[in-house]
Amino acid sequence: MSIEVWLSYFLAVVILSVSPGAGAVNTMSTSIRVGVRRSIPAIFGLQAGLALDILLVGFGLGALVASSVTAFTVLKWAGAAYLVYLGYRKWTDQGTVEISRGQAGEASAWKMFNQAALVNLTNPKALVFLVALFPQFIDPARPQLMQFFILGLTLVGVDILVMFGYASLASSLRQLLSSRRHMRIQNRIFGGLFVGAGALLASVKS
Template sequence: MTLTLWLTFLLASVLISVSPGAGAVNTMSNGLRYGVRRSLPAIMGLQLGYGAQILLVGAGLGALVATSTIALTVIKWIGVVYLVWLGIQKWREPPMAATSDDKAPLSHRKQFWNAALVNLTNPKATVFLVALFPQFLVADAPHGPQLLTMGTTLILVDCMVMVGYALLASQLFRFMTTPRRQQQMNRVFGGLFVTAAMALASFKRTA
């Protein structure tokens, strides 16, 4: 992969990660409640799910999933149900004291696996990667190193973008000084999770 081609792919990676989705909502929700440092397990969980999608496509299984209506439908509806569940949990989440030092009621492990499942149950990522990778693969060069370069780029870029989202959201905490404001924000993020679920439910693979 030439430097010019990689820079083009890097730009595409940034645009992909910056585009709001379920992962971004998850990160901003965690950033608002726990701060940047305590959101890192969830960000790493997102990357596990993203990495699994990349490996799936790189191994050639992504194309199989993308062309299987049954597999795509099952994965899609698991993701829809899970996002709705996250939305309900966030909507019902009680306010916390703005001066409290305990901002991490969820264990790091639970944050990690909750976030991982968000990306693991997103079939749009599989379909998108199946469409994206061939555009940057050099046909007469070994595919393994190219896929490794692209996968690493996608994950590193997404990590940085998610940290940015968490940092942005964490700055809102200083304004969440009353239970009423915190409840309103919890319901905003709960609604965003459900909106992401509706977007996923409406996703249809193009022929």
């Protein structure tokens, strides 16, 4: 994998991680309840779920590459189209993200870890997104294991940093995310980024 391909992938996963989703909402909600330091188990629980998703997608795509390069190429273009579709959905989304303060409670670190892991494991969109994303950067003519390892490690590393950022800024972000006007602006920014990413990824050569 060339540095140019990796940098393109890095940009894509930054967009993916920063764009508010179930993981970000879980992290912010937990941080609001128990603080940034005590929300660390929840952040790493998200990564555990994400890592299992990456393994599932990696094994599946590896088998697909071994059986049919043509099918892999079709999946690559379908994935790029899906990214553009996500951008359209994000651009037109008029909703807000609701974060409940709730009670601080005494949830154990293990319970927060497990609950956060399930957020990613039970979110089919995470799997679909990874299936759409990974083929853009995998060279089917080269060994697969190291390529998947680099992609997975990069994604988890970026997501950890972003989730810590969300946890730290949870209080100030709460007001922005509960404002329909602010959320509409944010949705259009991320929607445009997704569409641009889909167009860019379709042209990337491993």
